[in-house]
Amino acid sequence: MRFMSLIRVNENGAPEGGPSPRMMEEMGKLLDEITKAGVMLDTAGLGRPEETVRVRSEHGKLTVTDGPFAESKEFIGGYAIMQTKSKEEAVEWAKRFAAVHDEGWDITCEVRQVEEPPAG
């Protein structure tokens, strides 16, 4: 089974200086562990949220809007695609990922199953 963890960051919960050295180290260790466990298929952080471009199709009307977006309270900071035995396992890894964040952070890992094409 495959799951994607979308990491949503609350804009008030992302410290100015970025992650602390401690958090970076812990995060590195954890990512290494998930990779070595053969679970992590792909992961990446995303670029600056204010440079987001939104391409929208709204009932047939196409609009393209450049960021920043004053109304958004959170942005997607990155993602991880994991292969696990169960949803609970993916959630457990996401918990560990969330847990390495320092107090100043407010992030949400949204764990969703990746639909895999059925055979045939």
Added chain:
Amino acid sequence: MDADDDTTGPAAPPPEATDAPSATVAAIEAVWRIEAARLIAGLARLTHDVGLAEELAQDALVAALEQWPRTGVPDRPGAWLTTTARRRAVDRFRRERTYARKLEALAHELPAGAPGADDLARLDEDPIEDDVLRLVFTACHPVLSTEARVALTLRLLGGLRTDEIARAFLVPEATVAQRIVRAKKTLAKAGVPFEVPQGPERAERLASVLGVIYLIFNEGYAATAGDDWMRPALCEDASRLARLLAALMPDEPEAHGLAALLEIQASRAAARTGPSGEPVLLADQDRRRWDPLLIRRGFAALAHAEAAGKAAGAAPGPYTLQAAIAACHARARTARETDWRAIVRLYDALALRAPSPVVALNRAVALGMADGPAAGLAAVDELSGEPSLQGYHLLPTVRGDLLARLGRYEEARAEFAHAATLTRNARERELLRSRAADPRGGVAGTAGGGTTGGGGAAAHTGR
């Protein structure tokens, strides 16, 4: 114990649990999957006994199943399990020491190798990954039967329950349980040291490890018996083990080679069966259904294998060569664009490294694509007397395929009909029967009958 009881029946949930117990049990199982290998590996170093280590780990799991539904899953569940298991280990040593002292009075000696405080201290110093690697090599020790190696590897490294292993291999649970018990006894009796072998033994032992993981993958990829064409969960277990091994042995080219091979083969999973579950041969697969993420991972692992091989000054090993062949297929946007010459060359190299009639058969298939069916048929016919291929359904399948491409349909029909009597896979048998009924046509339900010539590619590793 069977942690799955809670999800399958009303009997198991602990009565005192206030939250949804099956959810907690599922969460505990998830923790187990993640922690089992490291937990058992650390305990095996402590106890010098893989069997005992597994029992202690299981005890800790049982304790978690008793406590966590009430208390909730702890923040650091892995640490909880480790502490609990170690405590039990220490209790056991104490009992055994007391016992040993009593023995000593009789025999005037302490048992050699009895672990103590030093081992506990050392446990925190050495990286746990080294222990996991030792566990891999122990579970795949040649002193064990192949079935035992597979069962033990899935159990100790994959965190699978006995009933899950039994289901995957279509054998009774008691058989698997027995296999595991016997395997643990065999390891203890043979005094297999808990280590990664060095020196001359190393190559043979590594070959066993790679072979076990590959076998698990193949068991899932093409069930040798029964009606299921695939048991994808086993493939994922094997891929996971291969990635783990490659991560633990970054300088070992073949560990990356195996990982690459499995990633690329798994990338074809969705394309390998048709709408009614029938197998679709490589040449007929809808390549848009191949998984690009796994292909990309496979290419990356193959690049690692080749780089590690160069660094070691070693010629590519069998898994790396097979991965390179699989990569040739993955690179071709259509079957027609396949670089069959490159594949023939790779099979030549493989035949030098790991000669076998099956490799020769696959080489014949590739040759049939590179130089035409007559050349392929000539190569196949050189193998017809090969004793180990007698009764192997892919020999007549390949021969039938080449004959059909040469327009010799009656002979092709006979070959397919013969092949159908040899395969143990029900789906494959159906496919072969339909080809026997209509040797001119391709695989039922797939387009482009004219390209089924590559169908003989079913023979090679990249089915």
